[in-house]
Structure formats: C-alpha cells, structure tokens
Amino acid sequence: MKKLLEISLGVVTSVGGFLEVGSMATAAQAGALFGFQLIWAVVLGTICIIFLVEMAGRFAAVSHHTIADGIRERFGFNAFIWPLLVTLLVNFLVLSAEIGGVAIAAELATGISFQWWALPVAFLAWLLLWKGTFGLIEKGVSMLGLVTLCFVVAAVMLRPEWQEVAVGSVPSLPQHDTAKYWFMAVSILGASISPYLFMFYSSGAIEDRWDKSYLGTNRAIAGLGMSFGGTISVGVLIVAALVLGAHGVTEVDDYNQLPLMLIPIFGFWGFVLFVASLAIACFGAALEVALQQAYLVAQGFGWNWGEDLKPRDDPGFSLVYTLTLFLAAVPIALGLDPLKLTIFSMALTAASLPLTVVPFLFLLNDDRYVGEHRNGVVSNAAVIFVIALGFVLAVVSIPLQIFGGT
Amino acid sequence: MQLLRDILDKQVVDREQVKIGKVDSIVAELKPGKPPRVSAVELGSIALARRLGSAPASWTAKLAARLTGRQQARPHRIAWNKVRDIGVDIEFDIDVRRTRIFAWQDWLRDHVVGRIPGA
Numbered sequence: 001m002k003k004l005l006e007i008s009l010g011v012v013t014s015v016g017g018f019l020e021v022g023s024m025a026t027a028a029q030a031g032a033l034f035g036f037q038l039i040w041a042v043v044l045g046t047i048c049i050i051f052l053v054e055m056a057g058r059f060a061a062v063s064h065h066t067i068a069d070g071i072r073e074r075f076g077f078n079a080f081i082w083p084l085l086v087t088l089l090v091n092f093l094v095l096s097a098e099i100g101g102v103a104i105a106a107e108l109a110t111g112i113s114f115q116w117w118a119l120p121v122a123f124l125a126w127l128l129l130w131k132g133t134f135g136l137i138e139k140g141v142s143m144l145g146l147v148t149l150c151f152v153v154a155a156v157m158l159r160p161e162w163q164e165v166a167v168g169s170v171p172s173l174p175q176h177d178t179a180k181y182w183f184m185a186v187s188i189l190g191a192s193i194s195p196y197l198f199m200f201y202s203s204g205a206i207e208d209r210w211d212k213s214y215l216g217t218n219r220a221i222a223g224l225g226m227s228f229g230g231t232i233s234v235g236v237l238i239v240a241a242l243v244l245g246a247h248g249v250t251e252v253d254d255y256n257q258l259p260l261m262l263i264p265i266f267g268f269w270g271f272v273l274f275v276a277s278l279a280i281a282c283f284g285a286a287l288e289v290a291l292q293q294a295y296l297v298a299q300g301f302g303w304n305w306g307e308d309l310k311p312r313d314d315p316g317f318s319l320v321y322t323l324t325l326f327l328a329a330v331p332i333a334l335g336l337d338p339l340k341l342t343i344f345s346m347a348l349t350a351a352s353l354p355l356t357v358v359p360f361l362f363l364l365n366d367d368r369y370v371g372e373h374r375n376g377v378v379s380n381a382a383v384i385f386v387i388a389l390g391f392v393l394a395v396v397s398i399p400l401q402i403f404g405g406t
Numbered sequence: 407m408q409l410l411r412d413i414l415d416k417q418v419v420d421r422e423q424v425k426i427g428k429v430d431s432i433v434a435e436l437k438p439g440k441p442p443r444v445s446a447v448e449l450g451s452i453a454l455a456r457r458l459g460s461a462p463a464s465w466t467a468k469l470a471a472r473l474t475g476r477q478q479a480r481p482h483r484i485a486w487n488k489v490r491d492i493g494v495d496i497e498f499d500i501d502v503r504r505t506r507i508f509a510w511q512d513w514l515r516d517h518v519v520g521r522i523p524g525a
Contacts, residue, residue: 063494064494065494069417072415072428073415073416073417076410076414076415076457077415077428077430077454077457077458078457078458080415081458130522130524130525131524301427301428301454302417302418302425302426302427302428302449303425303427303511304424304425304426304511305425310525311519311522311524311525312515312519312520312525315511315512315514315515315518315519315520316510316511316514318519318525319514319518319519
C-alpha cells in the first residue's frame with residue numbers, strides 16, 4: 001500500500017516535471033502547422049526519456065551516486081567540465097524560458113506586460129526554494145500540475161479521427177515547409193529528452209534516500225510518469241491541430257494565440273484552464289531547473305547540498321539557485337520574446353544530449369557502480385539510439401535554426 | 407585499488423559525514439630506492455585548476471591569493487593517514503570546522519546568505 005502511494009506520487013511528480021513551457025509550445029506549434037503528422041516525435045521523445053529516467057533512478061538507488069557525481073568520479077574533472085558547462089548554459093536558457101512562460105500566463109490573466117512579471121515570478125520561486133523542503137516542492141507543486149490533464153480531456157472531447165492519430169505516430173516525410181518540419185521535430189525531441197529531467201530525478205532519488213528496494217518503484221514511476229506526461233503533450237498537439245489549424249492559425253508565433261485553443265471546448269473556462277496550466281507547468285519546471293543548477297554545481301565540486309537543509313547549512317548551494325533564478329529573469333524582464341527563447345533553447349537542449357547521455361553507456365555498465373543491476377541489451381540499445389539521435393540533432397539543429405527557426 | 411580510478415574525484419566527507427569537497431588531486435612522495443607513497447589528498451579550486459593546465463592554475467592561484475589576502479595560496483591538504491573509510495564516499499578523520507576548507511562558505515554565510523531573512 002505504501003509502495004502504491006509512493007508510485008502514484010512519483011507518477012504525478014514526473015508529470016509535473018515533464019510538461020513545461022517547451023513541450024507545450026513545441027506541441028502547439030507542431031499541431032497548428034502540421035496537424036497530427038509530428039505525433040511520432042512526441043512518442044519517440046517519450047520512449048527515450050523513459051529509458052534515461054529509469055537508468056538515472058536505478059543508478060542512484062544502487063550506487064548512491066547522482067548522475068553528476070558519477071560522471072565526475074568515473075571520467076575525472078577534465079572530462080566532467082564539458083557536460084557541466086554545457087548543461088549549466090542550456091539549463092539557464094530553459095529556466096529563462098520557464099520564467100517567461102509563467103510571466104506570459106500572468107500577462108494573459110492581468111493584461112500587464114510579461115516583462116513586469118519576470119522578477120516577481122523569480123522571487124516567488126526563490127522564496128519556495130529558500131523556505132520549502134524537497135517534499136513540498138516535489139509533491140505540492142506537481143500535484144497542482146494535474147490541471148494540465150484538461151488538454152487530454154479537450155482532445156478526447158474534440159473527437160479526433162483516432163485512425164489519423166495512429167498514422168501520425170509513425171514518422172513520415174513532410175509535404176510542405178520541410179526545414180520547419182524537421183526543426184519542429186528537433187525541438188519536440190529536445191523538449192521531451194531534457195537532461196535536467198533525468199539529472200534532477202537522480203538527485204531526487206538521493207534526497208529521498210532510495211536503495212535497491214526502490215528498483216521496482218523506479219521502473220513504475222519512470223514508465224508510467226513519463227508516458228502520462230507524453231500523453232498530455234499529445235493532447236496539446238491534437239487540440240492545437242483541431243482548433244488552431246482549423247481556424248487558419250498555422251503560425252503560432254505569439255503566445256496570445258495559444259489560449260484560443262481551449263475556448264471552443266470549455267468556453268470562458270477554457271481560457272482560465274489554459275492560463276492556469278501554463279502558469280503551473282512552467283512554475284513547477286522553473287523550480288526544478290533552478291534546483292538542478294544548484295545540485296549540479298554542488299555535486300560537481302563536492303559541496304554540501306540538500307533542499308531539506310537550511311540555507312545557512314549549505315550557503316554555496318543556496319547561493320547558486322538564488323543567483324541562477326534572478327539572472328535567468330533578466331532577459332525576460334528586458335523584453336526577450338519567451339516563445340522564441342523557448343523554441344531556441346529546446347533545439348539547443350537536443351544538441352547538447354550526447355554530452356550527458358554518452359556517460360550513461362559507461363556508468364550503467366560498470367559493475368563497481370551498479371553491480372548485477374547493470375544495463376541489459378535493450379537499455380544499452382536505447383542509450384546508443386539516444387546518443388546517435390543526439391549527434392544527428394546536434395549536427396542538423398544549427399542549420400535548421402537558421403532556415404527553419406521562427 | 408587503483409588511485410586514479412578509485413580515489414581521484416571521489417566525494418570527501420569528514421567524521422560527521424559533512425560533504426567537504428572532492429579529491430581534486432593526490433600527493434605522492436618519492437624517496438630514493440622506495441616505491442612512491444601517497445601522503446595526502448588535495449581539495450579546492452587551486453588543485454582543480456592545476457589539472458586543467460598551467461595557465462588556469464596560475465590564474466586561479468593569483469585570484470585565490472588576492473581574495474584571501476595572502477602571499478601565496480595553496481590547495482587544502484588532508485594527510486592520507488587520516489583516511490577512515492573508503493566506500494561511496496571517502497571519509498577522513500577530521501572535523502571540517504577546524505580547517506580552512508569551508509572558509510569561503512563561512513564567509514558567504516556570515517556576509518550574504520545569513521543576512522537574507524529565513525536562512
């Protein structure tokens with residue numbers, strides 16, 4: 001019974017982590033422009049992240065190391081510094097985009113321009129990290145994230161042709177806007193396979209003191225939680241395809257077009273639900289990314305860390321998330337377009353994948369860390385696939401950024 | 407046990423299990439006619455910067471010297487004979503509060519973090 005509760009809490013949490021500004025914006029754009037044709041990218045991204053999250057949890061539960069600890073210890077500082085710097089940069093952009101997402105939701109709700117909301121949002125997030133515990137952040141905020149299920153409800157109520165949805169889950173070549181099509185596919189993959197997700201998950205497993213008895217729980221949470229999150233993304237895509245596409249909005253280049261998505265289904269409440277979903281999903285992600293920055297630095301250099309400690313007991317750790325949050329709010333406060341930043345940072349995330357995923361191949365096959373719980377053939381094949389995918393994405397995302405970016 | 411594989415870059419904790427850093431470098435003694443012997447481990451940014459090359463090493467050492475107001479800045483050293491346990495972490499029989507390792511974190515606590523309400 002306790003395990004069941006733990007699994008359901010974990011599933012809810014991972015949904016909160018999965019759905020953020022990136023997956024919402026990329027799914028909405030893809031749906032509006034290409035109908036159901038890009039569903040396969042969401043499905044593929046979700047399968048990849050299930051494998052990576054399961055491995056990150058297993059690694060932490062068996063070896064009592066976070067992924068960052070493992071990379072530094074196994075490969076040495078001179079190799080670790082590259083994933084460290086690149087992940088810090090990518091996370092920073094993602095955090096900025098998440099703050100922008102909450103700020104846009106606040107603008108939609110109040111009419112006051114998003115720029116003014118960036119610093120208050122950063123402050124509120126900081127306050128929760130400063131005063132809150134890991135449990136509060138992990139469970140409390142992600143519980144609220146269940147409001148995003150409204151997209152799945154909406155998708156079902158729109159009665160899509162399920163046959164076409166199924167066709168969309170198989171990759172196919174675009175008939176128009178080829179560069180844009182592939183750029184969208186890259187951004188969707190980047191939004192689903194985020195390094196911060198699996199790195200945060202392994203830190204969480206250490207914070208929650210997981211051991212080998214959690215291996216089953218871990219598998220269930222990774223599988224169910226991420227597929228749940230993927231389902232909501234598909235929901236966003238279907239709604240965007242049927243509502244935005246049908247109303248002739250093919251080019252989602254402004255956040256103000258997005259709330260229209262739910263209005264035909266839920267009326268005025270559709271507007272409220274959209275704003276609440278956007279705000280909560282992005283706020284939850286902002287908390288996780290800011291914490292992950294602090295985890296990464298503290299684990300990389302061996303400082304004391306833990307969200308349950310008081311800031312005065314881990315001053316270095318607390319200072320990292322404080323600085324990150326307020327610095328990440330600055331570009332939004334200066335008026336950088338959150339939607340453009342989101343799409344850009346998702347493509348960059350995809351390109352940075354090899355640096356953080358290659359170590360999985362070594363860590364999860366090393367007897368000294370995972371002993372008998374090392375990767376099987378399927379898991380290793382999945383890692384190699386993600387690495388290959390990451391390399392391709394890294395090579396194509398830059399030219400696509402120029403020709404296919406919004 | 408292999409030094410570089412099993413000791414370098416491992417998490418260091420003190421006797422109270424406080425995380426105090428990583429093994430940033432290893433100090434070995436060479437005496438004529440005898441095999442090399444590990445005498446200490448080093449922690450801190452100076453030791454770390456040395457691994458990246460001579461230029462980062464001299465910048466970091468200069469910066470550290472300026473920040474601490476000393477003539478010369480050296481990495482923190484913990485004698486190898488203080489090692490108590492090597493497992494997930496490597497535990498040394500020291501009390502971090504009696505070393506200078508956390509001097510910068512203490513400074514942060516007293517001057518920045520501690521002054522923010524709720525810390």
